[in-house]
Amino acid sequence: MxxxxxxxxxxxxxxxxxxxxxxxxxxxxxxxxxxxxxxxxxxxxxxxxxxxxxxxxxxxxxxxxxxxxxxxxxxxxxxxxxxxxxxxxxxxxxxxxxxxxxxxxxxxxxxxxxxxxxxxxxxxxxxxxxxxxxxxxxxxxxxxxxxxxxxxxxxxxxxxxxxxxxxxxxxNETEKRDYADLALRFPGRVVAPIAGETCGGCFTKMQPNILAAVRKADQPVRCDQCRRFIFLPEDAS
Ligand SMILES: [Zn+2]
CATH class of the missing domain: 1.10.287.1490 (Helix Hairpins)
Incomplete structure (x- = not known):
């Protein structure tokens, strides 16, 4: 992660x-x-x-x-x-x-x-x-x-x-700004784990290329729908 x-x-x-x-x-x-x-x-x-x-x-x-x-x-x-x-x-x-x-x-x-x-x-x-x-x-x-x-x-x-x-x-400053922006829309739920093939925040089904990028976990990936940053649940533990 x-x-x-x-x-x-x-x-x-x-x-x-x-x-x-x-x-x-x-x-x-x-x-x-x-x-x-x-x-x-x-x-x-x-x-x-x-x-x-x-x-x-x-x-x-x-x-x-x-x-x-x-x-x-x-x-x-x-x-x-x-x-x-x-x-x-x-x-x-x-x-x-x-x-x-x-x-x-x-x-x-x-x-x-x-x-x-x-x-x-x-x-x-x-x-x-x-x-x-x-x-x-x-x-x-x-x-x-x-x-x-x-x-x-x-x-x-x-x-x-x-x-x-x-x-x-x-x-850093950009990360702080991004976090603050997301926190305004989703207080306390800024990042979301992938749940199956859906965003754990808004439950929209992810495109295969997004899923692949999340699995790779070498760059930030956002949900197309809610714009939360998404991650693999196992990476968080
Ligand atoms: Zn989402």
Whole structure:
């Protein structure tokens, strides 16, 4: 195998590793964001229950005041009923009392609803808080795991870069340019072994003269189709 091809081969192994590491690194921001979203959702659910509880308590106080007012009115009318002297006045007061009770009825219904909801909220709120706290603890661990992973991946990249330099510096300028051009099109897969009679990169069938040149291995041979440099797999080992 020609020397530059050997170097290309070593370089592409390193580049493929680098790409894999970079791909893993690239997933971290999305993972971090996912956790942020999960936490925000859990926190929002807990806070909205707390808001509902506050609103319910305020409404409950307002309704209690209204109930007291209506009850006071009813008591006042009943007191008047004991003092009236004719049927007409009595009927008028009875009508007032009936109207007051009618106004009071939906207030009392709403009060019952609120009491029932308050019981539910008393259970739901601690559960929502617990769910949020658990997620928060999990997120903290995950954050630490990601931090460690980031550090180790970056370390791995630095080591790969160091290895890469060893091979890269042995290439001449043309070889470097060719490698860089191919690496743009085929990241981490710049050279390809012959697979049977096809290019191991693009799987196009090779012409007999190309195959013969590859077997000879005394000059660089490119695939007609993808332009990768091709070699015999046994030469790479
Ligand atoms: Zn090809």
């Amino acid at each position: 020609l020397k530059f091809l050997k170097l290309y081969h070593e370089l592409q192994i390193i580049d493929a590793d680098r790409l894999a590491v970079e791909k893993q690194l690239a997933t971290f921001p999305a993972t971090v964001q996912e956790w942020k979203n999960k936490l925000a959702t859990a926190h929002g659910a807990w806070k909205s229950l707390l808001t509902e509880q506050t609103n319910n308590e305020a409404e409950r106080r307002k309704l209690a005041t209204q109930t007291n007012e209506w009850e006071a009115k009813i008591a006042h009318y009943q007191e008047q009923q004991r003092q009236v002297t004719n049927e007409k006045q009595l009927a008028a007061l009875e009508h007032e009392i009936a109207s007051a009770r009618k106004a009071l009825s939906p207030i009392e219904e709403r009060q019952i609803e609120i009491i029932l909801r308050a019981d539910e909220l008393a259970k739901e709120i601690p559960m929502a808080e617990e769910a949020f706290r658990a997620l928060e603890a999990e997120a903290k661990e995950e954050k630490e795991r990601i931090r460690e992973q980031l550090a180790s991946k970056k370390e791995a990249l630095a080591l790969l870069d160091k290895d890469r330099d060893v091979f890269w510096t042995q290439l």
